[in-house]
Amino acid sequence: MVRGRAHALASAFGLYAELNWLARTRLAHPERWLEGRVFPQRAALLSVPELAALAHLPLDADAPGLRRAGARSVLPPPTVPEPAPGAGVKALGRSDTGARRPVGLAVADVRHHIHLMGATGSGKSTLVAHLVLDDVRHHRGAIVIDPKGDFVTDLLARLPDTCADRLVFIDPDDSHAPPCLNVLDGADIDVVVDNLTGIFRRIFTAFWGPRTDDVMRAACLTLLKHRAHTGQLVTLADVPRLLGEPAYRLRLIPTIKDPVLRGFWAWYESMSEPSRAAVVGPVMNKLRA
Structure with missing residues (x-):
């Protein structure tokens, strides 16, 4: 030996x-x-x-004589609410220090960021599932994004039948019914345009200037005001048509009553073809992509 x-x-x-x-x-x-x-x-x-x-420490958690440093258990603050029927509090669990009592999180607080930390198998997904099921039981809205799919599969099996009519399942791998979202769809035109141009500005920060922002904003406002006037469906794919096809512009611009937009399109039509291509080029190459 x-x-x-x-x-x-x-x-x-x-x-x-x-x-x-x-x-x-x-x-x-x-x-x-x-x-x-x-x-x-x-x-x-x-x-x-x-x-x-x-001389590394043993990996076995049950090694005799080995004391491991862990998180110090503390009493939950008195302001932490207890879940009760009709109290608008989502149950999190029971405190394991002092007098054991149920602890929860107010529904309004859940709308903010919650960071769950723990090792694999410690119950993070189980806790999230209970939070989602609590929203379903109380007819609140919830969105679950799962990059792996196992959690969503387990959650679907536990959902009650009463929520089937308000359940939307989006599977990116499903080629028969690809998910789609019309980013120009919204009741408030100004908010929709501000959000859309803000997204493009953040994605293409190094290649997004004031003229590009002005062209994109004017094109989206024109499409949305035309939709409000005629009720026709407009999408982001119509922006290149509006900027590049004169016949398409002739059908839309006469319906626009906004003097600012009409002034923009008057300036746009007064430019030569090469100048117009230089102005819309930064917008067109991003929309084509």
């Missing part, structure tokens, strides 16, 4: 075989050195990473 332990130690120290190298040697009477825990005269000083590589 001692010979095997010696070979194991020698193999472990074999990692350090570069400039500060170690070599094997035979001891005439190894019992005296081992029992006395005495270093030879030519001892070696180990750095912290080297020592950690040789």
Whole structure:
């Protein structure tokens, strides 16, 4: 057994075989050195990473005599509400320090960011599932985004039948019914245009100037005001048509009563074809992509 332990130690120290190298040697009477825990005269000083590589802590959580540092348990503040029927509080669990009591989170607070931390298998997905199911039972809206799909599959199996008529399932892998979203759809025209141009500005920050913003904003406002006047469906794909097809513009611009937009299109039509292409080029190449 001692010979095997010696070979194991020698193999472990074999990692350090570069400039500060170690070599094997035979001891005439190894019992005296081992029992006395005495270093030879030519001892070696180990750095912290080297020592950690040789004498690492055991990975087994049930190792006898090993005390691990963990998060300190504290009492929940008195302001943390308790879930109760009709109280508008979502249940989180029960406190494990002091007097055990249920703790929850107000529905209004759940609308803010919640960061759940824990190791794999500690119950993060289970807690999120309970929060979503609580919203479903109380007829509140909830959106679940799962990059892997396992959590959504488990959640679908636990949803009650009463929510089937208000359930929308979007699967990007489903080629038969691809999900679509009309970014120009909205009741408030100014808010829709502000949001859309803001998104483009953040995506193309280095290539988005005031003229590009003006052209994009004027085109979207024209399409939305035309929709409000005629009731026709407009999408983001109509912006290149509006900027590049004169016949399409002739059908839309006469319906616009806004003097600011009419002034923009008067200036747009007064430009030569090369000048117009230079103005709309930064918008067109991003919309084509």
